[in-house]
Amino acid sequence: MLELTHDDLCNMSHGETAFSIDDYKKGVPRWCPGCGDNSVLNSVQKLCKDKQLVPEKTVFVSGIGCSSRFPHYMNTYGFHGLHGRAFPVAEGVKFRRPDLNVFVITGDGDCCSIGTAHWIHAIRYNMNMTVLLLDNSIYGLTKKQTSPTSATGTKSNTHPKGSVLPPINPIQTTLSVSNASFVAQTVDWKPAHVFETIKAAYEHPGFSFVRVIQRCPKFMGDLYETTIADQSALTLLTHENGIKLDEKAEKSFKNIIQHNPSDINKGREYAEMKDSIPIGLFYQNKNAPRYDEYGAHNIGMPVTERITAINKELDKYAV
Amino acid sequence: MITTQSFPIEKEIKNRSITVSQHVVEIVSDSGEGAQKAGQSFGSISAKMGNGVWTVEIIPAEIQPPARSRAGASGIRIRIGSEKVTNMGDHANLVVALNEQVLYGRIAQDAYTKDTVILLENKWALKNKEEYTTALADFNAKGFKVIEIPMEAECMKYVSDAKKGKNMWVLGMLCEIYNRDITKAEDQIREVFKKKSEKVFEDNVNLLHGGYNWAKENLDLNFEIPPPENAGDQIVMNGNEAMAMGVMAAGIEVCAMYPITPATSISHKLAECFENAGGIVHQAEDEIAAIGFAIGSSYAGKTALTVTSGPGLALKTEFIGLAVMAEVPLVIIDVQRGGPSTGLPTKVEQGDLLAALYGEAGDAPKIIIAPSTIEECFHFVIKARKLAEQFRSPVFILSDTNLATGVSPFPRPKINVESFASPIDQSTWDKNVSPFDWDPKTGISKRPIPGQKDGMYTLTGLAHDEDSKVAYEPEINQKSSEARSRKIAAVLQTLKPPVVNGDESGDLLLVGWGSTKGAIEEAVATARKSGVKVSSLHLHFLSPMEPGLEDIFKKFKKVKTVELNYSDTIGDPLITKKSRRYAQLAWLLRAHTLVDVDCYSNVFGQPINPSKVLDMIKEKLK
Numbered sequence A: 001m002l003e004l005t006h007d008d009l010c011n012m013s014h015g016e017t018a019f020s021i022d023d024y025k026k027g028v029p030r031w032c033p034g035c036g037d038n039s040v041l042n043s044v045q046k047l048c049k050d051k052q053l054v055p056e057k058t059v060f061v062s063g064i065g066c067s068s069r070f071p072h073y074m075n076t077y078g079f080h081g082l083h084g085r086a087f088p089v090a091e092g093v094k095f096r097r098p099d100l101n102v103f104v105i106t107g108d109g110d111c112c113s114i115g116t117a118h119w120i121h122a123i124r125y126n127m128n129m130t131v132l133l134l135d136n137s138i139y140g141l142t143k144k145q146t147s148p149t150s151a152t153g154t155k156s157n158t159h160p161k162g163s164v165l166p167p168i169n170p171i172q173t174t175l176s177v178s179n180a181s182f183v184a185q186t187v188d189w190k191p192a193h194v195f196e197t198i199k200a201a202y203e204h205p206g207f208s209f210v211r212v213i214q215r216c217p218k219f220m221g222d223l224y225e226t227t228i229a230d231q232s233a234l235t236l237l238t239h240e241n242g243i244k245l246d247e248k249a250e251k252s253f254k255n256i257i258q259h260n261p262s263d264i265n266k267g268r269e270y271a272e273m274k275d276s277i278p279i280g281l282f283y284q285n286k287n288a289p290r291y292d293e294y295g296a297h298n299i300g301m302p303v304t305e306r307i308t309a310i311n312k313e314l315d316k317y318a319v
Numbered sequence B: 001m002i003t004t005q006s007f008p009i010e011k012e013i014k015n016r017s018i019t020v021s022q023h024v025v026e027i028v029s030d031s032g033e034g035a036q037k038a039g040q041s042f043g044s045i046s047a048k049m050g051n052g053v054w055t056v057e058i059i060p061a062e063i064q065p066p067a068r069s070r071a072g073a074s075g076i077r078i079r080i081g082s083e084k085v086t087n088m089g090d091h092a093n094l095v096v097a098l099n100e101q102v103l104y105g106r107i108a109q110d111a112y113t114k115d116t117v118i119l120l121e122n123k124w125a126l127k128n129k130e131e132y133t134t135a136l137a138d139f140n141a142k143g144f145k146v147i148e149i150p151m152e153a154e155c156m157k158y159v160s161d162a163k164k165g166k167n168m169w170v171l172g173m174l175c176e177i178y179n180r181d182i183t184k185a186e187d188q189i190r191e192v193f194k195k196k197s198e199k200v201f202e203d204n205v206n207l208l209h210g211g212y213n214w215a216k217e218n219l220d221l222n223f224e225i226p227p228p229e230n231a232g233d234q235i236v237m238n239g240n241e242a243m244a245m246g247v248m249a250a251g252i253e254v255c256a257m258y259p260i261t262p263a264t265s266i267s268h269k270l271a272e273c274f275e276n277a278g279g280i281v282h283q284a285e286d287e288i289a290a291i292g293f294a295i296g297s298s299y300a301g302k303t304a305l306t307v308t309s310g311p312g313l314a315l316k317t318e319f320i321g322l323a324v325m326a327e328v329p330l331v332i333i334d335v336q337r338g339g340p341s342t343g344l345p346t347k348v349e350q351g352d353l354l355a356a357l358y359g360e361a362g363d364a365p366k367i368i369i370a371p372s373t374i375e376e377c378f379h380f381v382i383k384a385r386k387l388a389e390q391f392r393s394p395v396f397i398l399s400d401t402n403l404a405t406g407v408s409p410f411p412r413p414k415i416n417v418e419s420f421a422s423p424i425d426q427s428t429w430d431k432n433v434s435p436f437d438w439d440p441k442t443g444i445s446k447r448p449i450p451g452q453k454d455g456m457y458t459l460t461g462l463a464h465d466e467d468s469k470v471a472y473e474p475e476i477n478q479k480s481s482e483a484r485s486r487k488i489a490a491v492l493q494t495l496k497p498p499v500v501n502g503d504e505s506g507d508l509l510l511v512g513w514g515s516t517k518g519a520i521e522e523a524v525a526t527a528r529k530s531g532v533k534v535s536s537l538h539l540h541f542l543s544p545m546e547p548g549l550e551d552i553f554k555k556f557k558k559v560k561t562v563e564l565n566y567s568d569t570i571g572d573p574l575i576t577k578k579s580r581r582y583a584q585l586a587w588l589l590r591a592h593t594l595v596d597v598d599c600y601s602n603v604f605g606q607p608i609n610p611s612k613v614l615d616m617i618k619e620k621l622k
């Protein structure tokens, strides 16, 4: 068991002046104008500053896709790996280095198609990391192919007449995996909500899964235009234990539901909402078992002790 | 070096005791009768008495074949010698069979010869009279010396259910026949049944003594295999256990894997020992996740490990490419089995050499080493870990089923701090040094590790420049590819040409790699005794290929590899010198040296034995 808290471990500053938001920025993002990924990047950098995350003790792990370019724009450590395989890498990082802040950035193709097996198991491992699924309901990087989260009828280069299958609901899927511990949803065009959601996710001790509904103006055109215009198109799930907005931000919502995030059944019900997009915290359990704690129990033993143990083992084979 | 011989009766010492320099013993049965447990114990006891030992498991293709089926032969072969034993040998000298049908399976594999002594359970004479009688006639016709033994009836004197425990009675019988130390045998049983009750232990000790006493009173068979004078401080284990011990001694703390025969038992041993020796086995959701986890753990810490076999290796290739591209140190143990596809899960093959070398898309240079003995299984892990870190590269260790399950004693290694990975560097990184500051000559660069201040970079599998920035400029891709390739040339600089076993020139040079070393060298020794000008060479580095091969090859009239993988035979339909597909090392050596290297290989899934190599030598030099 870890005796220090996560913050003690990850964010022991080395006596420097406070980090400013610019300390977390790197390069110029190459996303299209109006791409929802930009808004997420801003919120994440703001979170890093608010929490004063030590840049060298922070790792962003991603797969492949437009969204997975994310780590290149963070002045922290980054791992831009393989399509669909961000989770195993992030798990290896966290397992070996519980003292690092680990973020995973993934896309809907990355997470819900090629990486599905890892996604399901990552939920179950419940290692302490913050996961942002940037879901634009399309394959962006490879230029408009149907994604598992594309709504039925979505016209794409692989289904010119419109996709035929019903989409996967990433929130419902995550909720259904045993040991799920933090499941939230937000939309890129509500930056205050994005920020509060990512903050709650970061603060959660375990695998925090956030689906960000993300605009891809390049390939999905004005998919969310009416949603943005219509105040009742979003439903805010809120609660004293959930994700809270300040009064001003809350005012921009017409539909507000008090949802206690410990109630998983209600959470599942809201996840199925049809005529409005629910945003907020669906479920949280701070006490779900964590695999990174199992990992940490036996790493970093002093070499002399290890040599003694190995010799003892060799004795059993002695001739 | 023990040389090949058939039933080597040398001299009689007392009435019934014959001294021999080596013997090949088998226990064969239906699966689930404990033959392997008895055989492993017999091997361990012999090793503990100072003898050279090599054991090979006899594994049926199916997990639970029907009883008394010919294809279901399950068991173990134990070869014991007065000197170091390096391979499974040729025909068995003595066989204990729990039924007569399984013997047919072994006969089909050419395991026995005229004069092989067979100790046969005789209860089937009543139960399956017809089959039993026919079999006896067949065996006698082949010249086997069959002795029928009431094993079950004898066991029933000690236990009510002879199915549990007949193996220990057999062990007792073998201990008497080979003058094994009965107290060492008792200690061994204690170890085998350490998790069981005292009653179980006692029953098994009674059975052990029962078998021992019965043999003493009833059998006119007794062999003395004197151990060498001073074998030194030795340990005895199989190749997978040696591999696991090597992992711990290398200071590797993370092993990420997905179960697959015959690699899994490495992780079993590690899971057990890590608890005391520090470290964790992560059983991932699949092989892709396993290697991804290991890479993540290496990237943020010290060289991690993944272990696998054929089908798992296929799944790992994309991540191996990433580890090469992004220069992440990693140790990959591939315990090869028969392929392609699911292939022969429990059988030996050396079929992954080219897959390891060239499996990934694009150019993915990496280091590949192959242990040839159980002792090397231990030491090569330490070597691999060091190479991975020094050259910032994935390192393959190619083992195989024969090494994985073979048991043999070797000098006890000294465990010292030097073999351990140094702690994770968390010092401040020099801002002026790029994360891929490729040395223009060696391609080597030092990597920043998360936690190191000022070392921040984003690792990527995309083409990248020294700063790890995604780069599409053609020169940068050319330059970074050169850097990665040059590291392999830099490893080569550290190697010496391999030493030829036998004369440095002659008519024929055999070249091998991996587990076949013992059999090849034994055959070469036997052939040389009869004046044949044959030598052998065994390669341990396959990438880079060891230096000086061309010069060595030129001193021989013919060069031929001996490998356990597929090659065409010239003269078969459509197969000519032009159309022939060569064995894997042969392909590489031909390309590497431009010498017309021939090959001798097969995919029977059996370890190679000295007499087959000997026959080939004679054939080749006709």
Ligand SMILES: Cc1ncc(C[n+]2csc(CCOP(=O)(O)OP(=O)(O)O)c2C)c(N)n1
Binding pocket: A064, A065, A066, A067, A068, A083, A106, A107, A108, A109, A110, A111, A134, A136, A138, A139, A140, A141, A142, A147
């Ligand atoms: C093994 C593999 N298969 C396919 C690809 C090609 N590929 C790159 S990104 C991508 C889909 C990206 O979609 P998504 O994950 O939704 O990310 P987005 O670009 O929309 O952010 C595909 C198919 C790849 N890089 N690797």
Ligand code: SF4
Binding pocket: A030, A031, A032, A034, A035, A036, A037, A066, A067, A136, A140, A141, A215, A216, A217, A218, A219
């Ligand atoms: S293609 Fe879509 S997802 Fe990709 S950068 Fe452009 S807008 Fe964003």
Ligand SMILES: [Mg+2]
Binding pocket: A065, A107, A108, A109, A134, A135, A136, A137, A138, A139, A140, A147
């Ligand atoms: Mg997408």
